[in-house]
Amino acid sequence: MTTKLSPDAGLQAWQVITGGILALVLCIGVARFAYTPLLPLMQQQAGLSDLAAGWLAATNYMGYMSGALLAAWLESPLWRRRLYSVGLLIGLLSTALMGLSGNVWVWALSRYLGGLAGAAGMLLGSGLVLGWLMRHGRRPELGLYFTGLGLGIVVSALGAMLMDRLGLDWRGHWWGFVLIGALALLPAWAWRPPVPPTAAAASAVVLPARRWILQMMAMYFCAGWGFVISATFTVAIVERQPLLAGQGPWAWLLVGLAATPAVFIWDFIARRIGDLQALLLAMLLQLVSVLLPAWSNGLAAALCGALLYGATFIGIVSLTLALVGRRSPANPGKAMARLTLSYGAAQVSAPALAGAMAQASGSYTGALWTTAAVLGLGAGLLVWLLREEGVAGRS
Numbered sequence: 512m513t514t515k516l517s518p519d520a521g522l523q524a525w526q527v528i529t530g531g532i533l534a535l536v537l538c539i540g541v542a543r544f545a546y547t548p549l550l551p552l553m554q555q556q557a558g559l560s561d562l563a564a565g566w567l568a569a570t571n572y573m574g575y576m577s578g579a580l581l582a583a584w585l586e587s588p589l590w591r592r593r594l595y596s597v598g599l600l601i602g603l604l605s606t607a608l609m610g611l612s613g614n615v616w617v618w619a620l621s622r623y624l625g626g627l628a629g630a631a632g633m634l635l636g637s638g639l640v641l642g643w644l645m646r647h648g649r650r651p652e653l654g655l656y657f658t659g660l661g662l663g664i665v666v667s668a669l670g671a672m673l674m675d676r677l678g679l680d681w682r683g684h685w686w687g688f689v690l691i692g693a694l695a696l697l698p699a700w701a702w703r704p705p706v707p708p709t710a711a712a713a714s715a716v717v718l719p720a721r722r723w724i725l726q727m728m729a730m731y732f733c734a735g736w737g738f739v740i741s742a743t744f745t746v747a748i749v750e751r752q753p754l755l756a757g758q759g760p761w762a763w764l765l766v767g768l769a770a771t772p773a774v775f776i777w778d779f780i781a782r783r784i785g786d787l788q789a790l791l792l793a794m795l796l797q798l799v800s801v802l803l804p805a806w807s808n809g810l811a812a813a814l815c816g817a818l819l820y821g822a823t824f825i826g827i828v829s830l831t832l833a834l835v836g837r838r839s840p841a842n843p844g845k846a847m848a849r850l851t852l853s854y855g856a857a858q859v860s861a862p863a864l865a866g867a868m869a870q871a872s873g874s875y876t877g878a879l880w881t882t883a884a885v886l887g888l889g890a891g892l893l894v895w896l897l898r899e900e901g902v903a904g905r906s
Contacts, residue, residue, distance in 0.1 A: 522702065524649050530702025531640035532659035533695045534599060538632030540663020541692040542602035542625040543571060546609075548671035548760050549684050551750040556681045557613055564747070565866015570619045572739065572858035574626020579855055582634040583848030591635050592706045598631020599699055603692045610685030632659075634851065643704040657774045660825050664767030666691060672760045726896055727835060728853040730790075733889025734827045735857030737797050740865055740882045741766075741820045747875070749804075749813045762817040769821030777826030786834045787900065790827065791893040797823040798886040805879035828854075861885075 546568070553559040559567075578598070585591050601624050608621035640656055667688075674687045746759035781789040800819035803812040832847050865878035 526702040534699040535659025537695040538602040538628040544667040561870040568862035571622040574623035576855035578630020595635040602628035639704040661771030668764035730892040735854035739858040766821035
């Protein structure tokens with residue numbers, strides 16, 4: 512009688528982590544973020560309006576929220592892995608749909624599917640990868656895994672710049688990203704973590720105080736608003752300035768270069784000054800990243816804003832989810848899913864409003880000032896939380 516090999520046999524930690532990183536490059540960098548550097552080109556060549564651009568971005572986050580709801584509902588490890596695999600394929604399909612048609616409804620379907628793929632990479636993929644590492648006695652490399660977000664932005668920026676050099680039109684750009692996505696899919700698929708063993712019966716769920724969770728959800732909604740405006744319109748904002756035409760992809764590249772190591776840096780800062788204090792610092796810096804292009808139309812302001820945005824948005828996500836997960840040790844996924852839905856709600860509403868404001872005024876300045884106000888509210892909520900915890904600590 513032969514002994515059946517473990518499904519983990521032959522997989523090394525570097526393969527599991529690399530596969531997860533490349534899954535993020537496909538599901539987030541290509542399926543989601545390629546839209547950002549291609550937005551000005553689609554507006555010039557395909558007749559995409561500011562209003563439609565905002566709604567397409569909102570549709571993407573409707574897909575992401577749908578995926579987050581499904582991920583929060585799923586209990587079966589087998590189905591989580593199956594849907595992660597489907598998400599990888601959907602990420603490539605959604606990219607191909609953008610180049611197949613000039614119909615805005617086909618684009619909307621593509622953006623919705625891209626959102627589903629993003630949820631698979633972010634929520635299902637991260638759980639499978641980190642679960643594999645923990646089962647094998649490895650230190651969970653959360654920071655290393657989330658470098659896939661920054662790397663995805665870099666890939667989307669460099670890919671757009673390369674295809675510009677090749678003189679491709681908007682359709683050609685999307686088909687170029689299909690090729691890039693396919694190259695990422697191959698190792699991501701081959702190195703998928705296997706189905707984890709059935710977990711033992713869970714202990715009673717312990718969650719933080721309801722008021723604390725609601726405050727964190729409100730803060731995370733503000734952070735999601737700040738994230739999506741820059742993620743959707745950074746390149747378009749730069750390109751809209753007469754003296755900055757052609758410089759948009761460079762701003763987007765800076766976002767990715769800053770985001771790639773940011774998780775490590777914010778983890779270090781949090782160990783030094785505390786989680787909430789680090790979150791407050793990141794929110795304030797992201798507020799500055801929005802104010803810079805609102806105050807000035809110059810290239811320096813645009814590039815500095817992009818650099819600060821890239822250095823802060825992934826830190827806010829990582830610090831928030833890690834903090835909530837640690838305070839919900841019996842079932843961290845439940846609390847993290849609730850916050851993800853709050854973040855996603857902002858990502859649906861913000862780009863649609865920003866697109867409508869830009870359509871009406873011919874400028875993104877109003878949307879930037881609105882975003883700055885929302886981020887300021889989020890920072891105020893963190894100050895409130897810090898004061899409450901300070902009072903509780905002295906009582």
